[in-house]
Amino acid sequence: MGILTNPNTDDTNRLVKLLQGKGGAFGLICYLAGIAWLIFLANADYNLGTYFSENALLPGLVVENFDGAYYAEEFTKELFTLDAKYDGKIPPQEFEAFFHRLGLVETELQNYTISDLISKKKQDEGTGTNVFAVLRAKRAAGTESIVFNAPYFPKNRQSTRRNLAGIGIMFALADYFRHQVYWAKDIVFLISEAHLGSLAWVKGHQEITDDWSSSVFRFDNVHTKAGNIQAAVNFIMEGTDVCSLQSKFHGINGQLPNLDLVNLLNKFIVLDHEKRPDWPEVDVKKLFSFMQMQSTGTPSGSHGFFLKYGIESVTLLGKTSKNCRARNPVSYSDIGRILEATFRSLNNLLERLHQSFFFYLKTTPNRFISIGLYFPPIALILFPIALKAATIWLSKQGLNTTRGLFTLMGLHAYAIFLRWVLNNLNWILLPFLSAISPGVEIEIKSNVFACICGGLLMSILTFSLFLHWNVEKEIREAIYCFCLLELATGLYCLALFNPSLVVFIGVIVSPLVTFLFFVDMPEKQRYWAKALLLSIFVGVAYDWLGLDGLIYFVNKYYYESEVYGNFLFELGWIGGGVLILGVMIGGLI
Amino acid sequence: MMLQRKMGKVVVCIFVLQLFHSCLMTVHARDSNEVFKESLWVRSLPSGHVYANMEFVITDLISSHNPDHSRLFPRALLEILNAHNVHELHYSLTQGYWRLQSWGEVDSSAPTGAQISAWFASSNETEADHNWKGLTSRLSGLTCASLNFLDKATSVEPMHAYRPHANIRRVKAPEKLFVRVGHLPRENYCTENLTPWTKLLPCGIMRGISSLLRSKQVFNTHYHSAAIEFYRLEKGVKLKLSLALVLDRPRNPRPQDNFARTVLGSLALFPCHLAKETNIRIWNVTGWSLINPEDINGLKVMDIPTVDGASKNLIFTPMKYMGGYGQEYGEVIVEMTNHVKDKFLNVLYVEVLPWYIRPYLHTLRMEVTHDGHKLPVPAGDIFHYTPGQDRKLMHKLELDVSIPPKSTVTAKFMVEKGHLKWDEYPPDANHGFYLPAARFEVNVTGDGSSKSNTHIYYSRILLINLSTPDFSMPYNVICLTCTVVALAFGPIHNITTKRLQLNVVVSRKDALKRFWAKLSRKKVEDAVQDENVQEETSSLPTATEEVNNSESENIKERLRGK
Numbered sequence A: 001m002g003i004l005t006n007p008n009t010d011d012t013n014r015l016v017k018l019l020q021g022k023g024g025a026f027g028l029i030c031y032l033a034g035i036a037w038l039i040f041l042a043n044a045d046y047n048l049g050t051y052f053s054e055n056a057l058l059p060g061l062v063v064e065n066f067d068g069a070y071y072a073e074e075f076t077k078e079l080f081t082l083d084a085k086y087d088g089k090i091p092p093q094e095f096e097a098f099f100h101r102l103g104l105v106e107t108e109l110q111n112y113t114i115s116d117l118i119s120k121k122k123q124d125e126g127t128g129t130n131v132f133a134v135l136r137a138k139r140a141a142g143t144e145s146i147v148f149n150a151p152y153f154p155k156n157r158q159s160t161r162r163n164l165a166g167i168g169i170m171f172a173l174a175d176y177f178r179h180q181v182y183w184a185k186d187i188v189f190l191i192s193e194a195h196l197g198s199l200a201w202v203k204g205h206q207e208i209t210d211d212w213s214s215s216v217f218r219f220d221n222v223h224t225k226a227g228n229i230q231a232a233v234n235f236i237m238e239g240t241d242v243c244s245l246q247s248k249f250h251g252i253n254g255q256l257p258n259l260d261l262v263n264l265l266n267k268f269i270v271l272d273h274e275k276r277p278d279w280p281e282v283d284v285k286k287l288f289s290f291m292q293m294q295s296t297g298t299p300s301g302s303h304g305f306f307l308k309y310g311i312e313s314v315t316l317l318g319k320t321s322k323n324c325r326a327r328n329p330v331s332y333s334d335i336g337r338i339l340e341a342t343f344r345s346l347n348n349l350l351e352r353l354h355q356s357f358f359f360y361l362k363t364t365p366n367r368f369i370s371i372g373l374y375f376p377p378i379a380l381i382l383f384p385i386a387l388k389a390a391t392i393w394l395s396k397q398g399l400n401t402t403r404g405l406f407t408l409m410g411l412h413a414y415a416i417f418l419r420w421v422l423n424n425l426n427w428i429l430l431p432f433l434s435a436i437s438p439g440v441e442i443e444i445k446s447n448v449f450a451c452i453c454g455g456l457l458m459s460i461l462t463f464s465l466f467l468h469w470n471v472e473k474e475i476r477e478a479i480y481c482f483c484l485l486e487l488a489t490g491l492y493c494l495a496l497f498n499p500s501l502v503v504f505i506g507v508i509v510s511p512l513v514t515f516l517f518f519v520d521m522p523e524k525q526r527y528w529a530k531a532l533l534l535s536i537f538v539g540v541a542y543d544w545l546g547l548d549g550l551i552y553f554v555n556k557y558y559y560e561s562e563v564y565g566n567f568l569f570e571l572g573w574i575g576g577g578v579l580i581l582g583v584m585i586g587g588l589i
Numbered sequence B: 001m002m003l004q005r006k007m008g009k010v011v012v013c014i015f016v017l018q019l020f021h022s023c024l025m026t027v028h029a030r031d032s033n034e035v036f037k038e039s040l041w042v043r044s045l046p047s048g049h050v051y052a053n054m055e056f057v058i059t060d061l062i063s064s065h066n067p068d069h070s071r072l073f074p075r076a077l078l079e080i081l082n083a084h085n086v087h088e089l090h091y092s093l094t095q096g097y098w099r100l101q102s103w104g105e106v107d108s109s110a111p112t113g114a115q116i117s118a119w120f121a122s123s124n125e126t127e128a129d130h131n132w133k134g135l136t137s138r139l140s141g142l143t144c145a146s147l148n149f150l151d152k153a154t155s156v157e158p159m160h161a162y163r164p165h166a167n168i169r170r171v172k173a174p175e176k177l178f179v180r181v182g183h184l185p186r187e188n189y190c191t192e193n194l195t196p197w198t199k200l201l202p203c204g205i206m207r208g209i210s211s212l213l214r215s216k217q218v219f220n221t222h223y224h225s226a227a228i229e230f231y232r233l234e235k236g237v238k239l240k241l242s243l244a245l246v247l248d249r250p251r252n253p254r255p256q257d258n259f260a261r262t263v264l265g266s267l268a269l270f271p272c273h274l275a276k277e278t279n280i281r282i283w284n285v286t287g288w289s290l291i292n293p294e295d296i297n298g299l300k301v302m303d304i305p306t307v308d309g310a311s312k313n314l315i316f317t318p319m320k321y322m323g324g325y326g327q328e329y330g331e332v333i334v335e336m337t338n339h340v341k342d343k344f345l346n347v348l349y350v351e352v353l354p355w356y357i358r359p360y361l362h363t364l365r366m367e368v369t370h371d372g373h374k375l376p377v378p379a380g381d382i383f384h385y386t387p388g389q390d391r392k393l394m395h396k397l398e399l400d401v402s403i404p405p406k407s408t409v410t411a412k413f414m415v416e417k418g419h420l421k422w423d424e425y426p427p428d429a430n431h432g433f434y435l436p437a438a439r440f441e442v443n444v445t446g447d448g449s450s451k452s453n454t455h456i457y458y459s460r461i462l463l464i465n466l467s468t469p470d471f472s473m474p475y476n477v478i479c480l481t482c483t484v485v486a487l488a489f490g491p492i493h494n495i496t497t498k499r500l501q502l503n504v505v506v507s508r509k510d511a512l513k514r515f516w517a518k519l520s521r522k523k524v525e526d527a528v529q530d531e532n533v534q535e536e537t538s539s540l541p542t543a544t545e546e547v548n549n550s551e552s553e554n555i556k557e558r559l560r561g562k
Helices: A009-042 A069-085 A094-102 A165-177 A194-205 A209-215 A259-273 A284-296 A301-308 A332-347 A373-395 A403-423 A430-438 A438-442 A444-468 A473-497 A499-514 A523-546 A547-561 A568-587 B004-029 B077-083 B125-145 B189-197 B292-298 B473-497 B508-520 B525-535 B539-561
Strands: A107-114 A124-137 A144-149 A186-191 A217-219 A230-235 A244-248 A313-317 A360-362 A367-370 B032-042 B052-061 B086-095 B115-124 B174-182 B225-234 B237-247 B277-284 B286-291 B316-323 B329-338 B346-354 B355-372 B373-375 B383-386 B397-405 B407-417 B432-437 B439-444 B454-458 B462-464
Touching: A009 A373, A009 A499, A069 A107, A069 A332, A069 B439, A094 A107, A094 A165, A094 A186, A107 A194, A124 A165, A124 A194, A144 A165, A144 A332, A165 A186, A165 A332, A165 A444, A165 B383, A194 A217, A194 A301, A194 A523, A230 A301, A230 A332, A230 B329, A244 A259, A259 A332, A259 A499, A284 A499, A301 B316, A313 A332, A367 A373, A373 A499, A403 A473, A547 B032, A547 B432, B004 B462, B052 B292, B077 B086, B077 B125, B077 B225, B086 B125, B115 B125, B125 B189, B277 B292, B286 B462, B286 B508, B316 B439, B316 B462, B329 B397, B329 B473, B346 B355, B346 B407, B355 B397, B397 B407
Parallel strands: A144 A186, A144 A230, A230 A313, B032 B277
Antiparallel strands: A107 A124, A107 A217, A124 A186, A244 A313, A360 A367, B032 B052, B052 B237, B086 B115, B086 B225, B115 B174, B225 B237, B277 B286, B316 B329, B329 B407, B346 B397, B346 B439, B355 B373, B355 B407, B383 B397, B432 B462, B439 B454
16 A cells, blocks of 8 residues: 555565566566567457448449540540640649539639748748639538649659649549539649649638748638538649559558558559459568558658548559550559549548558558557567656655756756747857858758757757756655656657557557667766767767758758648657657756 | 201300300409419529429409409418418528529529518517418428428518518508517428429419429429518519529520420420410510410420520629638638629628528628729628527527628638537538628619619528437447446445445444443343444444355254255
8 A cells, every 4th residue: 555655565575676677577578468469460360351341332323424535545645745835844724724624614723832941031931833623513502522633743853743643534534423423522623733733732722821821831822712621632643644643641650541442442442453462461571661661651642631631541552663554554444444443432431431440551552550559569679768767766765856856847848948949940040150150041941950969969968968067866756757657658648649650659669769878887977978979969960961861851850840830840849859868867866 | 957956056055155254253253352463584594504484463452352252362371361460471492593694694693592581460479470470380281391480480580681672562550560680400391292282283284384284294304492471561462483593495496496305395385364464475585575475385495595695784793602611610701792893783682591500790890802802891781689598599690781882791700510419410521511691782872873682691591510429229239338337437436435434333222221231231242342342344244144144044944854
């Protein structure tokens, strides 16, 4: 009795002794078991086969009749001629004319502008124009709609990579859809300029305005409204001939669409090929690549932006290869039928897609790992952190909790201040940086990077000062304990919506914070360890300056955090920095 | 001979019957002034569709008619209207939305779903509410629509909109006129609604203009709206039944294609002899041209001239939508556009929201946009708002605004999406909830004439998503788990945070013992002290031990006995 308040009772003493003696080993076992369990989930015996939860989709009842492959090819040819005529940038009015020709009169153009995040100057702005047409469903009152998005990429160098074939097929389908009577939902045919165009369209359609968007990302409002958007299907052709079809569904921050929608598209892709590939029983590699993709938090296509605003969305991607034309490419009529079947199934929906899973990992298209299956191994991987915190709490007497907590709060406040500084770089640091090295301002993007490195160095210096500051052992222990608890709580919460990221963080951090700093070090050794760590940090920071790849990496995430709201950058900055450093302060006792 | 004689008898019989019948007809006609007129308007829409509007009007000019007797007036309806003192009634059931932008100006607009508005003569509010409830329930049975869901909590009493007909009959002093309006945006139009509607017609669906109706074709239209209008005028009563259809025109009509057959899907028009007039009018580009009822059967699709897109004659277009995302807040945005070049439009905008969509009136903003420039908003005379009450009253906003020529007024306000109780969700909860259409009563001003010509428009209905519980197996599992966790939390929290302490209890039994000891003069003080120190809980194991002992003794005894 009295575990938390009275550590002197016999029971607690026994527990403490057990934890001190065997805690590390137990943690290690949990950690390894968690990893092993996760790998086992890639085996078909341990995961689940996909199925449809939403009965209203009725994918088996759809009989595809699309016969416009010839028109699709004609439209594609016409688009390529236009592409050559306008030197790779077809004006949006031409697309609009196409829609009018097909009899879709309700069309609209939407402009958007993105300015550079740091300089915010006029000359660094990028602009784009989305074109869309609405096919009104007969008998419906325009309350629901489905979006068919074929993005246009005028900036790609090769004309075949500009998705002209995709737009051509969409035109053929629009022509076909217009003459069908069964539509119960309006269909929006959208040609968004680049992926960012989709973001602009969703925001413009939902009238979403925020302070930030007015300064960096500006867009017109969409006036032709299409009711409540139930789902969005994006379609990209990597070339005129494609040899394989793929469904893409990773959204921002690891968000995933409803599994029913993914299954639906997969079902039609596989059915139409008539040669169901024998999926491997165990596919650890696929699971790993899925988790890798999810953990970055980067959307794998336009669907990510729809997902962010609560619209279920997937992308059908036609992939090409070197000698695809020789290898019997997928015909346009097959692709058209897949899309037709998808839209007709979605048209059958009575409610929004809500029945199936939103949290899952996928190995092969016909298998998935639900949240109930993958959560226990993740919990095991993170368990040593919580165990270590419990050991400290129970074994150390007279922990100075109040001062420890206040110190931790101070650390957080400091990190938030640094993030604020970073957010306002353009007027705080840029003049200063350009004053010390005039060449820096030429490359705006490397400026972002330099600023981040500067910020990082600043924080490391402050932290090292803090390290030299002679803190009592009790406070250090308290900080260590609280940092561990916070890390464990934070990671468990994060695991709810991005399990893959947590697995990767957990696999690295879990032993790092518990096992490596397990031992008490004498004063002198601690000093050297600190020096070593600092030099590693400083060295890495300088190395980063020289590495283009890492510059790209940091820039990419800075951009994504500002434009899409990918939180990986923030997470790395505030959470990772503070917690790991905090744990180090406490740990290097 | 025999045959001839028989034939002669039959002819005489028929003649006599005819005579009798005509006498009967004149007798009927004398004691009733009921007049039935039917008309059909057909015109092409700018989008290429065909618009057909059927109107059936029954008027009875006798001011004090016998409510139990009518020749043409549908008695089922009349009884309901008389029972509830209804002076004016508008009922419409509509499928689809009139697309102003592509179909042009609307003749008589109706919102998607079922709408009913009525004026009653009642002595007080309670009686009016009672009448409204009775009227909706009875009409629900008559029309097979879910009008019975319209009660006090789902209908409103407008202050400025929905004004009664100019010549409506006046009421005497203790009674006053009350208005009630209800809208069911989700109500669908099915054959079960069409059949009772056609039964109100004097000739039914077999004769008259309604014989052109085929339900298969009615439900294959882009828009159809059936309406019942009733007026109790100073002189007599007037009932108007109308049906508006937007039909498909064949893509490439051949010269021999019959209009009735290919567009309306019917065989032919059979005349209704009860009708005093049967008017069929077709729009040719300059105006309406009247054609003979017999000619409709020979009318070709080609005979209906198409109109070009420039002839939309738009005056006003409304647009209502929900901005924002997420399930907590949203923004209702209403755009009202004046298409007239040189005239102001006076618009009375009526917004009714269900109680679970709570508007934040302080966020209401109005903007006027003209050619991309922002103009100051002309202040209106009317601003009337009644806040709703949860589960009792709907939110109602009426305001009037004057729209400058060729400009758009945008009204925006934030709303909070409320939470419903779990049993208040409809069966398909994830489909979403429908918001009723906004109503716009538009007056064109500045044309010099004092005659007020009010046009009525409705916005689209909106489908919105509220936060919806997951009514499924995982939801039940979560509920169960949460309950178990909640039950387990209390004891675990108690055990871990509270300390058990020994408490010396001097019970009455001990006092008695001491007293007994004193009486029996035994020196038992030491023993009593020992007992007092013992914990109360320690008595439990001893008690159980005793039980065990006695049980084991019992068993032993039994064994011995055996």
